[in-house]
Amino acid sequence: MTVHSNPVSATLPTLDFSRFHGPDREAFIAELLDVLHDHGFFYMTGHGVSPQLIADVRAAAKRFFALPLEDKLEIEMVKSPHFRGYNRAGVERTRGQQDWREQLDVNTEGEAVALQADTPAWKRLFGPNQWPSRQPELKPLLLEYQAEVTRVGLDVLKAIAVAIGQPEDVFASIYEPQPSQLLKIIRYPGRDVAETDQGVGAHKDGGFVTVLLQDTTPGLRVRTEDGVWIDAPPVEGTFIINTGELLELATNGFVRADVHDVVAPPAGVERYSIAFFLGSRYDATIPVIELPEALKTKERGITVDPLNPIFREVGQNHLKSRLRSHPDVARAHHADLLPSEERNAPAN
Ligand SMILES: O=C(O)CCC(=O)C(=O)O
Numbered sequence: 001m002t003v004h005s006n007p008v009s010a011t012l013p014t015l016d017f018s019r020f021h022g023p024d025r026e027a028f029i030a031e032l033l034d035v036l037h038d039h040g041f042f043y044m045t046g047h048g049v050s051p052q053l054i055a056d057v058r059a060a061a062k063r064f065f066a067l068p069l070e071d072k073l074e075i076e077m078v079k080s081p082h083f084r085g086y087n088r089a090g091v092e093r094t095r096g097q098q099d100w101r102e103q104l105d106v107n108t109e110g111e112a113v114a115l116q117a118d119t120p121a122w123k124r125l126f127g128p129n130q131w132p133s134r135q136p137e138l139k140p141l142l143l144e145y146q147a148e149v150t151r152v153g154l155d156v157l158k159a160i161a162v163a164i165g166q167p168e169d170v171f172a173s174i175y176e177p178q179p180s181q182l183l184k185i186i187r188y189p190g191r192d193v194a195e196t197d198q199g200v201g202a203h204k205d206g207g208f209v210t211v212l213l214q215d216t217t218p219g220l221r222v223r224t225e226d227g228v229w230i231d232a233p234p235v236e237g238t239f240i241i242n243t244g245e246l247l248e249l250a251t252n253g254f255v256r257a258d259v260h261d262v263v264a265p266p267a268g269v270e271r272y273s274i275a276f277f278l279g280s281r282y283d284a285t286i287p288v289i290e291l292p293e294a295l296k297t298k299e300r301g302i303t304v305d306p307l308n309p310i311f312r313e314v315g316q317n318h319l320k321s322r323l324r325s326h327p328d329v330a331r332a333h334h335a336d337l338l339p340s341e342e343r344n345a346p347a348n
């Protein structure tokens, strides 16, 4: 990965979401609309999540990564057909390149679906999370946090709907009663330990919106439409919100899902983040929303990444991205879905 210099000192905009629920709503919506079209990336204040919960979740995430390796490997993702659990650094891939971060993936807590010959493959995504037996407080804390950031994400989604001239609940038919949820606690080791400076490679997120909680170490960068990379350093009290490909597709490219990446921190420094990805139900098909005339003229259309094609069928799309990001899980549990040359490939 090339580490680009930063030729302009641009920063992402900040939006105070308490304005969406107050007298200033109209001006707020107009600002949001500009941000959606320019970047689909902003700092959010006024989100209403308790600072105590945030502090508790951050501390618990650090305690999890500090556990002995064998306690983390107890819940290694390769043990879960549902792509839940812990991954060591170097296991995950973005567009075929190795990322360098360790992480725990949590999802909606559920039960596995009994698979019949005609069961859609994406139903394999449903199932239980894996939790570390050495850290019993992690489960209730992360599930509470997941519920909170789901509330935040749905509030953002409603504001987005209004901004693009639609009823607040225009997406409800594809996320009710249970949107897809993916919560990741992440640790990026310093460059002295990492085998690459790619913390996570350049990508767009897939779903409706991402609610990202950074800690204190920078590393996140966002690529704007003119190809300039801008830094998105942590700002205490904020979340970074970014829109995913689902919204880009649904608005024929009016809403932008900026590409972003994370550069591994310098030697001796580590970086923590907690990312939450909110998506529609897996059985949904992404609609095309008829935008008002004034916005329609600013639609960009959809560009397809040949290394990461996207389908309008949400479950199929999500399963495809999980199979690509986690080839070890794919080989262990879903070999029947892989092209024959990938079935027996050596790990990494
Ligand atoms: O760790 C971060 O700050 C961002 C991670 C990210 O972009 C992702 O996991 O999709």
Ligand SMILES: [Fe+2]
Pocket (backbone or CB within 6 Å): 203, 204, 205, 260
């Ligand atoms: Fe991302």
